[in-house]
Amino acid sequence: MSLKNPNESIALAAAQRRADELQRVPEVLRPLLQSIPERARMLLITTLSDLVLDTPAPFEQRRGMAMGMIYGAGKRDELTPQEVGTLVAYVLDLPA
Template identity: 75%
Template sequence: MSQGNHHEAIARSASQRRADELRRVPEALRPLLQSIPERPRLLLITILSDPVIDTPVPFERRRGMALGMIYMAGKRDELTPPEVSTLVGYVLDLPA
C-alpha cells in the first residue's frame, strides 16, 4: 500500500468512526452540537456517543469532561442556556 493510500485509508476510517459516534448521540441533541467549533464538538460527540464503551477512562471522569465541555461552550456563547440545560440533563441521566 502506498503512503498516499495509507493516509486515505486512515482518513476514511476516522471519518467513519466520527459518523458512527454521531449516530449514537440522540438525534434531538445533534443540532445543538453544530454551533460548537469543530475540534471541541468532535471531542464532545466522542464522549457523548457511548457512555458504556470499554475504555480505560472511568465513566465519572468522562461525564465530568462532557459537563465541563458543555459549560465552556455555554460560556463562549456557542450554546444558549436552554441548550446547555438540555445537554447537561442528558449527561446527568446517563447510566453509570
C-alpha cells in the same frame, strides 16, 4: 479500502469513526451541537459517545469531561443556557 494509499485509508477510517460516534449521540441532541466550532464539537461528540461505551476511563471521569465541555461552550456563548441545560440533563440521566 485500498492499501495503495495509506493516507486515504486512515482518512476513511477516521471518517467512519466520527460517523459511528455521532450515531451514538441521540438524534434530537445533534442540532444543539452545530453552533459549536468544529474541533470542539468533534471532541464533545467523542466524549458523549464514550459515555455510552464501556471504555477504560472511569465513567465519572468521562461524565465530568462532557460536563466541562458543555459548560465551556455555554461560557463561550456557543450554546444557549437552554441548550446547556438539555445537554447536561442528558449526561446526568445516563446510567453509570
